[in-house]
Amino acid sequence: MAISQHSIYEPLTESTAVALAIRLRLFKEGQVLHCEEIGDGNLNLVFHITAQGKQKGIIIKQALPYAKVVGESWPLSLKRATIESNALLFAAEYVPTLVPKVFYTDETLAITVMEDLSHLQIARAGLIEGKTFPLLSEHIGTYLAKTLFYTSDFGLEPSKKKLLVQKFINPDLCKITEDLVFTDPFFDIDTNSFEPELQKDVEEIWADQPLKFEVAKLKQKFLTQADALLHGDLHTGSIFASETETKVIDPEFAFFGPLGFDIGQFIANLLLNAVSRAEQDREPLFTHIENTWDVFTTAFTELWINEGVEVYRNVDGYLEYALQQAFEDAIGFAGCEVIRRTIGLAHVADLDGIDDLERIIQAKQHALRLGKELIRNRKTIDSLENLRSYVSTTETP
Numbered sequence: 258m259a260i261s262q263h264s265i266y267e268p269l270t271e272s273t274a275v276a277l278a279i280r281l282r283l284f285k286e287g288q289v290l291h292c293e294e295i296g297d298g299n300l301n302l303v304f305h306i307t308a309q310g311k312q313k314g315i316i317i318k319q320a321l322p323y324a325k326v327v328g329e330s331w332p333l334s335l336k337r338a339t340i341e342s343n344a345l346l347f348a349a350e351y352v353p354t355l356v357p358k359v360f361y362t363d364e365t366l367a368i369t370v371m372e373d374l375s376h377l378q379i380a381r382a383g384l385i386e387g388k389t390f391p392l393l394s395e396h397i398g399t400y401l402a403k404t405l406f407y408t409s410d411f412g413l414e415p416s417k418k419k420l421l422v423q424k425f426i427n428p429d430l431c432k433i434t435e436d437l438v439f440t441d442p443f444f445d446i447d448t449n450s451f452e453p454e455l456q457k458d459v460e461e462i463w464a465d466q467p468l469k470f471e472v473a474k475l476k477q478k479f480l481t482q483a484d485a486l487l488h489g490d491l492h493t494g495s496i497f498a499s500e501t502e503t504k505v506i507d508p509e510f511a512f513f514g515p516l517g518f519d520i521g522q523f524i525a526n527l528l529l530n531a532v533s534r535a536e537q538d539r540e541p542l543f544t545h546i547e548n549t550w551d552v553f554t555t556a557f558t559e560l561w562i563n564e565g566v567e568v569y570r571n572v573d574g575y576l577e578y579a580l581q582q583a584f585e586d587a588i589g590f591a592g593c594e595v596i597r598r599t600i601g602l603a604h605v606a607d608l609d610g611i612d613d614l615e616r617i618i619q620a621k622q623h624a625l626r627l628g629k630e631l632i633r634n635r636k637t638i639d640s641l642e643n644l645r646s647y648v649s650t651t652e653t654p
């Protein structure tokens with residue numbers, strides 16, 4: 258993988274992206290190239306370049322100096338492109354089959370050139386269509402166990418970890434999460450976005466002081482608890498999948514945070530898909546949630562026993578304590594994510610895409626009730642069975 262430096266930043270266009278690919282010799286001489294900007298996320302440009310007659314091309318992802326979803330009034334550091342490529346390269350050391358290959362990065366242009374995954378589908382889109390992606394939870398459980406263990410003080414010598422913590426300081430992107438996940442949805446703030454039919458439900462949240470106290474505690478963990486290198490935005494739109502493959506993309510929010518955060522975001526986005534469905538169609542989502550946690554704990558436990566570096570690792574109860582804390586936090590973070598994806602700035606197609614307004618409102622009210630219960634009861638939700646029963650008891654008021 259080459260790393261290069263251009264002298265000035267400029268946003269690419271479809272034609273300058275092709276020129277760059279040619280200059281970098283990413284295609285054979287003489288090939289006719291086609292390029293399309295396909296970025297449908299909130300922040301970046303994504304160029305898909307293919308050679309005529311070939312299925313697989315390359316992706317050039319470029320950070321813009323502002324949040325695309327809002328515009329130039331919301332400046333954002335370009336350093337996130339470097340964070341993203343470093344996080345992908347780092348993850349490739351532990352889970353090479355679960356992340357895209359990085360071919361090239363340029364810090365000044367804020368680009369990462371990577372493997373074309375267009376033979377796969379974004380997991381959120383597939384789940385909305387009713388696909389089950391049978392290996393999704395096994396792969397994500399493994400991804401979580403390895404990336405979290407090997408970057409935590411349980412699996413990495415603490416002085417090495419501290420150097421990595423420095424490398425992944427990511428204030429702009431952390432601020433997005435601090436605001437959009439942990440703050441704005443719980444206050445009457447302009448960035449929130451919800452249907453007028455939800456006004457009463459939302460005002461109840463804004464007035465709920467005990468709930469806000471619990472969210473404040475979860476936010477404090479996110480702000481201060483540098484347990485392990487997180488993906489930082491592990492929703493189902495950050496995962497490409499098929500029947501046989503899973504690839505985790507977009508780790509531009511990576512930073513050292515609490516062990517339960519990525520797990521909670523992934524679970525939350527499966528729950529958001531579950532509440533968008535009729536009760537009898539939810540089983541595949543519950544199975545994925547259960548299996549993610551099982552695979553995660555089994556793999557994390559094996560790593561702890563066989564590769565742990567913490568001197569206290571054999572003390573009775575310590576592993577169970579660490580896993581229990583991660584689970585409790587994950588449930589709380591999941592509650593915050595469910596609420597913010599329902600009434601905050603950045604929504605999900607699982608709910609917004611339901612084809613009937615009455616059903617949208619019902620599903621969103623369900624999501625809000627569920628999110629609140631997860632935050633409030635995270636200390637007593639001690640099994641996946643328990644979690645499943647909250648989905649059902651919050652179906653109606």
Ligand code: SR1
Pocket residue numbers: 298299300324326433434437490603
């Ligand atoms: C302004 S960015 C909004 C959201 O998009 C990203 O994917 C993150 O989830 C962020 O919170």
Ligand code: MG
Pocket residue numbers: 298490495507
């Ligand atoms: Mg993203």
